[in-house]
Amino acid sequence: MRITNLNPDSAIGASSWLAELDGHRLLLDAGVHPKREGLDSLPLFGKIKHEEVDAIAISHCHHDHIGALPVAMRQFPKAHVLMTGLSYLIAERVLHNSVNVMTKQRAELGIKEYPLFTHDEVDDIEPRFQGFNYNREVEWAAFHKTRAGAVSPTLEFYDAGHTLGSAGVMVRGGKETLFFTGDVSFRDQTILKGARFEDVKADVLILETTRGNHATPPGLTRDSEVERLAVAIDAALKRKGSVLIPAFALGRTQEILAVLALLTRAGRLKHQPIYIGGLGRVFTEIYDIEAHRTHRQHSGLQLREALNIIVLEKGQAQKMKLTGGRIFVVTAGMMSENTAAHDLAARMIGDERHSIFFVGYADPDTPGGRLKKSKPGETFIFSPSIGEVTHRCDVQEFDLTAHAHRGELLDFVGEVSPRAVVLGHGDDLARAWFAEQIRTRHPRMKIIQPQPGETVEA
Ligand SMILES: [Zn+2]
Numbered sequence: 001m002r003i004t005n006l007n008p009d010s011a012i013g014a015s016s017w018l019a020e021l022d023g024h025r026l027l028l029d030a031g032v033h034p035k036r037e038g039l040d041s042l043p044l045f046g047k048i049k050h051e052e053v054d055a056i057a058i059s060h061c062h063h064d065h066i067g068a069l070p071v072a073m074r075q076f077p078k079a080h081v082l083m084t085g086l087s088y089l090i091a092e093r094v095l096h097n098s099v100n101v102m103t104k105q106r107a108e109l110g111i112k113e114y115p116l117f118t119h120d121e122v123d124d125i126e127p128r129f130q131g132f133n134y135n136r137e138v139e140w141a142a143f144h145k146t147r148a149g150a151v152s153p154t155l156e157f158y159d160a161g162h163t164l165g166s167a168g169v170m171v172r173g174g175k176e177t178l179f180f181t182g183d184v185s186f187r188d189q190t191i192l193k194g195a196r197f198e199d200v201k202a203d204v205l206i207l208e209t210t211r212g213n214h215a216t217p218p219g220l221t222r223d224s225e226v227e228r229l230a231v232a233i234d235a236a237l238k239r240k241g242s243v244l245i246p247a248f249a250l251g252r253t254q255e256i257l258a259v260l261a262l263l264t265r266a267g268r269l270k271h272q273p274i275y276i277g278g279l280g281r282v283f284t285e286i287y288d289i290e291a292h293r294t295h296r297q298h299s300g301l302q303l304r305e306a307l308n309i310i311v312l313e314k315g316q317a318q319k320m321k322l323t324g325g326r327i328f329v330v331t332a333g334m335m336s337e338n339t340a341a342h343d344l345a346a347r348m349i350g351d352e353r354h355s356i357f358f359v360g361y362a363d364p365d366t367p368g369g370r371l372k373k374s375k376p377g378e379t380f381i382f383s384p385s386i387g388e389v390t391h392r393c394d395v396q397e398f399d400l401t402a403h404a405h406r407g408e409l410l411d412f413v414g415e416v417s418p419r420a421v422v423l424g425h426g427d428d429l430a431r432a433w434f435a436e437q438i439r440t441r442h443p444r445m446k447i448i449q450p451q452p453g454e455t456v457e458a
C-alpha cells in the first residue's frame with residue numbers, strides 16, 4: 001500500500017495522511033498546524049490535487065486532526081466523512097468555533113486569507129458526515145465503482161481513550177491491513193478509560209510519537225499527580241490567591257473538572273464557582289449527556305451537577321477581582337493571545353498569591369511556554385500585547401497527559417507486529433527515539449519516516 005504524509009511540518013504539526021490500497025484512497029485526518037497561520041497551517045493537499053479520494057476518516061476532534069476538514073472536502077467533493085458517533089456530535093461545534101477564531105484573527109492580526117472556510121460552508125458539508133459505533137466494520141469505498149470482483153475495503157474505529165469520541169482506525173483491504181493510532185492514551189484518565197486496542201494486528205502501523213522524547217519518571221502515576229495538584233490548589237486558596245489551569249476545551253477541561261468534582265465530593269475542596277469558557281461548557285455538557293455510552297469511570301458523575309460551573313463572559317477575565325480564591329479552567333492550553341487564559345495569566349503572573357498550573361504541553365514559543373520556562377523573579381516578554389512581566393506567582397506543571405507513554409507505545413508496536421511502522425505526529429527527537437528502539441527490539445520491521453509531502457511504499 002502507499003502512504004503519503006501530508007503534515008506540512010516535520011514536528012507534531014497537522015495530522016493528515018493519504019492511504020491507498022486496492023485502488024482506493026482514504027484520507028486519514030485533516031488537521032491544522034496549531035502554531036502556523038493562514039494557508040501555511042493546512043496539510044499539503046496540493047501534493048494530491050490530481051487524486052480522487054473516496055472517503056475521509058477523522059480520528060478525533062482536536063484541531064490538529066479535524067481543523068482543515070472543510071478545506072479537504074472542497075478539494076474532494078465526492079468524499080464522504082466517517083467518524084465515531086461521539087465525534088459526530090462534536091465535529092460541527094469545533095469547526096464553527098474555528099470560523100469564529102479565524103474571523104477574529106483576520107481582524108486583529110490582519111491575516112487576509114482567514115477565515116479558511118465559513119459558517120455556511122460548515123453547514124453545507126455537515127450532511128456528508130457519518131457517525132459510527134466503535135468496533136463496527138463499514139465499507140468506505142462502496143459509493144465508488146469497484147473493479148469487477150474486487151473486494152471493497154472496510155474501516156473500523158477502535159476506542160483510543162484520548163478524548164471523547166477518539167479512535168484508532170483499522171483499514172482492511174483485500175490483502176492487507178493498516179492501523180492508524182490517531183492520538184491514544186493506554187492509561188485510564190480521570191473520566192475516560194484507556195484505549196481498547198487489545199486485539200489490533202496489522203500489516204502496516206501509523207504510530208503517533210508525541211511523547212517519544214519524554215521519559216516518565218519512575219513512580220509517577222496519574223493518582224500521584226492528581227494528589228500533588230490537590231495540595232497545590234489548596235495552598236493557593238489558603239493564600240487567598242486564584243488558580244488558573246489553562247486547558248483545551250475538549251477533553252482536558254472535562255478531565256480537570258472531574259478532578260475538581262471528586263475533590264469536592266471528598267470534602268477536600270469547598271463548593272465554589274469554577275470558571276470555564278463557552279466552548280468548554282458545550283463539551284462538558286456533551287460529556288455529561290453521553291456518559292452512558294462512553295467507556296469511562298465515574299459513569300454517574302455529572303460535572304454540571306457536581307460543580308458550580310460558571311461560563312466566563314467575553315472580556316470578564318480582564319475585569320474580575322482575582323483575590324479571594326477563584327478557580328479558572330480555561331483555554332488556551334498554551335495561553336495564545338486573545339484568550340481568557342492569556343488575559344488572566346497576564347494579571348496573575350506578577351502576584352505571589354496566585355497559582356498557574358500547567359497540565360499539558362506548551363510549546364516554548366508560546367506565552368504559556370515562555371512562562372513555564374521562566375524562573376521565579378525573572379522578567380521576560382510574555383506576549384507582544386502584554387510585553388514584559390516578572391514571574392512572581394506560583395507556576396507548577398502536572399503530568400496529566402492524554403497521550404500514551406512511549407514505553408507503552410513501543411509495547412503496542414510489538415503486539416501489532418506490523419511488517420512496516422510509519423512514525424508520525426511527533427518531533428524529530430521523538431521519532432528518532434522510536435526508530436532506535438524499534439530497530440533494536442524488532443530488527444526486521446521496516447521503519448518509515450516520510451518527509452512532509454512524501455509518498456512511501458509501505
Ligand atoms: Zn488529540
Ligand SMILES: [Zn+2]
Pocket residue numbers: 015062064065183425
Ligand atoms: Zn494530536
